Amino acid sequence: MTLTSLQQEFVLHFGEMGSRWGINRTVGQIYALLFISSEPLNAETITDALAISRSNTSMGLKELQSWNLVRLKHVQGDRRDYFTTPDDLWEIVRTLVAERKKREIDPTLTKLRELELQGPAGDDYAEARIAELREMIEMMTGFYAEMEKLETQRLVKLMTLGSRIAGLIDKTGAMFPALTKRK
Amino acid sequence: MTLTSLQQEFVLHFGEMGSRWGINRTVGQIYALLFISSEPLNAETITDALAISRSNTSMGLKELQSWNLVRLKHVQGDRRDYFTTPDDLWEIVRTLVAERKKREIDPTLTKLRELELQGPAGDDYAEARIAELREMIEMMTGFYAEMEKLETQRLVKLMTLGSRIAGLIDKTGAMFPALTKRK
DNA sequence: CAGTGATTTCAGAAATTTCTGAAATGTAAG
DNA sequence: CTTACATTTCAGAAATTTCTGAAATCACTG
Numbered sequence: 001m002t003l004t005s006l007q008q009e010f011v012l013h014f015g016e017m018g019s020r021w022g023i024n025r026t027v028g029q030i031y032a033l034l035f036i037s038s039e040p041l042n043a044e045t046i047t048d049a050l051a052i053s054r055s056n057t058s059m060g061l062k063e064l065q066s067w068n069l070v071r072l073k074h075v076q077g078d079r080r081d082y083f084t085t086p087d088d089l090w091e092i093v094r095t096l097v098a099e100r101k102k103r104e105i106d107p108t109l110t111k112l113r114e115l116e117l118q119g120p121a122g123d124d125y126a127e128a129r130i131a132e133l134r135e136m137i138e139m140m141t142g143f144y145a146e147m148e149k150l151e152t153q154r155l156v157k158l159m160t161l162g163s164r165i166a167g168l169i170d171k172t173g174a175m176f177p178a179l180t181k182r183k
Numbered sequence: 184m185t186l187t188s189l190q191q192e193f194v195l196h197f198g199e200m201g202s203r204w205g206i207n208r209t210v211g212q213i214y215a216l217l218f219i220s221s222e223p224l225n226a227e228t229i230t231d232a233l234a235i236s237r238s239n240t241s242m243g244l245k246e247l248q249s250w251n252l253v254r255l256k257h258v259q260g261d262r263r264d265y266f267t268t269p270d271d272l273w274e275i276v277r278t279l280v281a282e283r284k285k286r287e288i289d290p291t292l293t294k295l296r297e298l299e300l301q302g303p304a305g306d307d308y309a310e311a312r313i314a315e316l317r318e319m320i321e322m323m324t325g326f327y328a329e330m331e332k333l334e335t336q337r338l339v340k341l342m343t344l345g346s347r348i349a350g351l352i353d354k355t356g357a358m359f360p361a362l363t364k365r366k
Numbered sequence: 367c368a369g370t371g372a373t374t375t376c377a378g379a380a381a382t383t384t385c386t387g388a389a390a391t392g393t394a395a396g
Numbered sequence: 397c398t399t400a401c402a403t404t405t406c407a408g409a410a411a412t413t414t415c416t417g418a419a420a421t422c423a424c425t426g
Contacts, residue, residue, distance in 0.1 A: 006304035010313065013294045020205055020287050024414065035316075038308035043373075053416045058374060079424065080372065089319050104203050111196045121189035125221035130193065133218075136272050139342055146345035158348065159322055162329035165341065165348060202412095207384065226403075236386045241404060262394065263402065 001041075001049040003033075010036055011050070022103075023063070026052055030060045031069060031085070040073040040082035067099050090152045101144065109137050184224075184232040186216075193219055194233070205286075206246070209235055213243045214252060214268070223256040223265035250282050273335045284327065292320050 003011065011032045018028025029050050034041060041049075047057045061083060064070045069092070073082040086092055112134040121127065147155065158165070186194065194215045201211025212233050217224060224232075230240045244266060247253045252275070256265040269275055295317040304310065330338065341348070 004304055004306050004309070006298060006301070006306055006309055006313075009294075009298060010309065013291065017287070017291055022203055022205065026414080036306075036309040036312050055374075055417075056415055089315055093319070104200070108196065108200055111192075115189060115192060118189070121187055123187050123189055123219075126187070126189055126193070126219040129219050130189075132272055136276070139339070143342040143345055156322070159326040162326055238387075238404075239385055
């Protein structure tokens, strides 16, 4: 498979960005290629489109699968595995956020709780700082859990509303009547 | 400087997590150490607390400064530079989000716009996919820009309210009267 | 259940990133 | 201007990550 120059540029960009995210260049490129391909691709096709080794493709796909970022498809009369990304961009974003939370946030939250359980260590400042950090992370993950439940439509509306929502809350942090009365 | 076992564990954890984020172990450790230290620390102190080379400390601090994550302080009658993290956790989070956006999102947005400007490349699917991705990123960064403007107090309240806010929007995505009337 | 092709595994090679010590540069004080 | 630190730079060493080709495993098919 030969890439159009548009595909080429897109794929290369995601490869470079990959390192800024926590993933490697090849994984970024594979994902980008699947993302802009209208049809599912098999490992062989990816291998030659990106000019990498077959085994590298295999590892990259495995990595993407562990992130739940690609779906496996099968073509009638073809034994090979074909891969795609979900059509729904929101689904992709949800997955991405969920997985990053799992890998980047949750372990830290666990560790902080563990440290607090070890009880007073005679370092009041550090202890207070750790507690404060834990509380903040809990607040943010709690908010995230709520947002995760929302249907996409409502989420979109919420984002579009933007800061107009904040108008409902006065400076002291109390809610305006409009919000408290209803429900 | 010798670390208490609490400090030790905290610092090592952030070192390990560092690689899951885009930063390296040492940078994570330096930041963690500054974060749980009640007093500003100089490079020499950091160097021996973490058992790394003086030059490594210098590079790590430079990296943290480029992220705006540390502040430089000076102690009367001492020529050395002392470093701390802001007391306000919210300020830290805001900085972190802003910097990650700058490094991880903005370049991609620019690239996508650039690709669109290059005009029809005869690959309708890829073009549509790119446009869709650009729109989603614009929506999210737009929402972020709004949230960034809010005072911390309101932001906290908003997060605590959580999904109750979503009750204000009906399934079709239209706002409920309560929200539209008050303005 | 042998044969064929697809996929994965894995040890070492290649590439990249991180770290160090030595030298260079910067800076305040005398 | 010179001395006395403090900090930064930088080339090479060390460590880590990524990539490859060969071999192993897996799984259909006839």
